[in-house]
Amino acid sequence: MPPIDQTADRARAMLDAFGRANVMAAECPSRALLQHLTSRWGVLVMAALATGTHRFAQLRRRIGGVSERMLAQTLQQLERDGFVHRHDHGEVPPRVDYALTPLGQQAAGHIVSLVGWLEDSLPAILEAQAAGATASPDRSARASA
Amino acid sequence: MPPIDQTADRARAMLDAFGRANVMAAECPSRALLQHLTSRWGVLVMAALATGTHRFAQLRRRIGGVSERMLAQTLQQLERDGFVHRHDHGEVPPRVDYALTPLGQQAAGHIVSLVGWLEDSLPAILEAQAAGATASPDRSARASA
DNA sequence: CTTCATACTAACATTCATGTGGGTACTTAC
DNA sequence: GTAAGTACCCACATGAATGTTAGTATGAAG
Numbered sequence: 001m002p003p004i005d006q007t008a009d010r011a012r013a014m015l016d017a018f019g020r021a022n023v024m025a026a027e028c029p030s031r032a033l034l035q036h037l038t039s040r041w042g043v044l045v046m047a048a049l050a051t052g053t054h055r056f057a058q059l060r061r062r063i064g065g066v067s068e069r070m071l072a073q074t075l076q077q078l079e080r081d082g083f084v085h086r087h088d089h090g091e092v093p094p095r096v097d098y099a100l101t102p103l104g105q106q107a108a109g110h111i112v113s114l115v116g117w118l119e120d121s122l123p124a125i126l127e128a129q130a131a132g133a134t135a136s137p138d139r140s141a142r143a144s145a
Numbered sequence: 146m147p148p149i150d151q152t153a154d155r156a157r158a159m160l161d162a163f164g165r166a167n168v169m170a171a172e173c174p175s176r177a178l179l180q181h182l183t184s185r186w187g188v189l190v191m192a193a194l195a196t197g198t199h200r201f202a203q204l205r206r207r208i209g210g211v212s213e214r215m216l217a218q219t220l221q222q223l224e225r226d227g228f229v230h231r232h233d234h235g236e237v238p239p240r241v242d243y244a245l246t247p248l249g250q251q252a253a254g255h256i257v258s259l260v261g262w263l264e265d266s267l268p269a270i271l272e273a274q275a276a277g278a279t280a281s282p283d284r285s286a287r288a289s290a
Numbered sequence: 291c292t293t294c295a296t297a298c299t300a301a302c303a304t305t306c307a308t309g310t311g312g313g314t315a316c317t318t319a320c
Numbered sequence: 321g322t323a324a325g326t327a328c329c330c331a332c333a334t335g336a337a338t339g340t341t342a343g344t345a346t347g348a349a350g
Contacts, residue, residue, distance in 0.1 A: 021264040023189065026210035030267050034260065038183035040337085044168065056297050065171035067339055072298060082273035092346050094297040103266065103273055110259035115179065117255055119166040121248065122175050128227035128248055185307085201327050212309055217328060237316050239327040 036081055037107055041066055041074040046100070047115050049084065050108035053099040083107055181226055182252055186211055186219040191245070192260050194229065195253035198244040228252055 021030040036042050044063045048054060054062065060071055075098060078084040083104035089095040100108055118125075166175040181187050189208045193199060199207065205216050220243060223229040228249035234240040245253055263270075 021267040023192065023260055023264065024207055024209055029271065030263050031209075033267070033270065034188065034263055035185060037259070037263070038188055040180060043179065043183055047168070057295075062169055064169055064176075068298070069340085070338065073338095080274070080277075082270055082277050088297095091296095093295070093348090094346090096297060101273070103270055106262060106266070107259070110255065110262055114182070114252070114255035114259065115168055117251060118175050118179055118182070119168065121251070122166040122178070125178065125227055125248055126174065128246070129225070132225075132227050202325080213328070214310085214330095215308065218308090233327095236326095238318090238325070239316090241327060 033081055036077050037083070037111065039074065039077075041070050042078060043111055043115070045071070045074050045078060046083065046104070046108045046111045049098060049100045049104070050112045053097050056096055056098070059098065078104070178226055181222050182228070182256065184219065184222075186215050187223060188256055188260070190216070190219050190223060191228065191249070191253045191256045194243060194245045194249070195257045198242050201241055201243070204243065223249070 022028050023030050023034050025031070037046065041063065044066070045059065048059055048062050056071070056075075059075075060066055060068065063071070066074075075084060075086070079086050082101055085099050085101050085104075087097040087099070089097070167173050168175050168179050170176070182191060186208065189211070190204065193204055193207050201216070201220075204220075205211055205213065208216070211219075220229060220231070224231050227246055230244050230246050230249075232242040232244070234242070
């Protein structure tokens with residue numbers, strides 16, 4: 001094997017830094033965006049908002065396990081990225097609505113399809129895990145040899 | 146507003162814990178799976194493997210910024226979950242191939258569509274961010290009032 | 291009058307994720 | 321002989337992520 005492989009990989013990363021976005025390149029802005037969308041709470045917020053406008057407390061109840069701090073932080077992040085729109089009614093007691101922007105709706109579409117697939121396939125996945133677990137006794141093969 | 150809203154939210158989470166998977170429920174197994182798939186390196190590994198079988202070092206070069214430790218850890222996680230298949234040729238020097246399982250291919254499909262959309266939409270997203278940043282001078286509205 | 295709810299922020303504590311450096315057993319290239 | 325490549329693991333250290341608690345101004349419900 002010539003070093004062509006390695007060189008090609010590096011060249012590809014370089015090229016993409018220019019004209020086209022590439023999440024595989026660490027410095028590409030798309031990498032950060034992806035991480036926000038796929039962050040622990042980011043995915044769930046996007047999925048929740050995909051079903052329509054929500055208020056803060058409503059999201060908090062909907063998404064099991066989020067703390068106020070994390071929800072607020074995640075929403076701000078997604079707002080900065082342009083995926084979520086925040087509408088403050090300026091009333092008191094506070095009333096704020098969160099909704100997806102057009103871009104957010106597109107992103108959310110892909111996210112819900114992943115999440116939906118996961119939920120639908122859970123049984124199959126758990127089966128596969130169980131089957132795989134019993135069929136992999138070669139974990140210590142190297143140590144014993 | 147009656148407390149029906151809150152009760153309904155809780156009831157929904159409870160219900161889903163039984164028959165149907167729901168990522169919104171913190172204890173649902175699907176939540177953990179989702180986090181593995183959408184983890185910092187998990188998404189990228191899945192996306193990389195979606196283009197075919199790779200060797201360890203090949204993945205490491207492809208995915209900008211991964212350390213060996215994280216790549217190994219991520220691959221093991223995905224293998225345990227049943228999304229990735231590891232084939233050790235048992236040769237020396239070591240030679241190990243990583244590929245997606247059928248389930249992994251399905252999951253990867255959704256992931257690449259998200260990633261692909263992100264890469265294609267990056268310009269539009271950056272524009273939206275810039276536009277939104279200039280149009281939101283009401284950050285200190287509450288403090289000044 | 292007390293409590294709860296709203297939508298947060300700030301400070302502090304902690305846990306988890308991640309990076310770093312070193313090591314293994316062996317082969318190939320220089 | 322020396323350096324590099326392979327596919328990792330282990331111990332240690334650090335930083336980022338997350339949780340916890342307290343607090344704000346106000347209205348509605350009990």
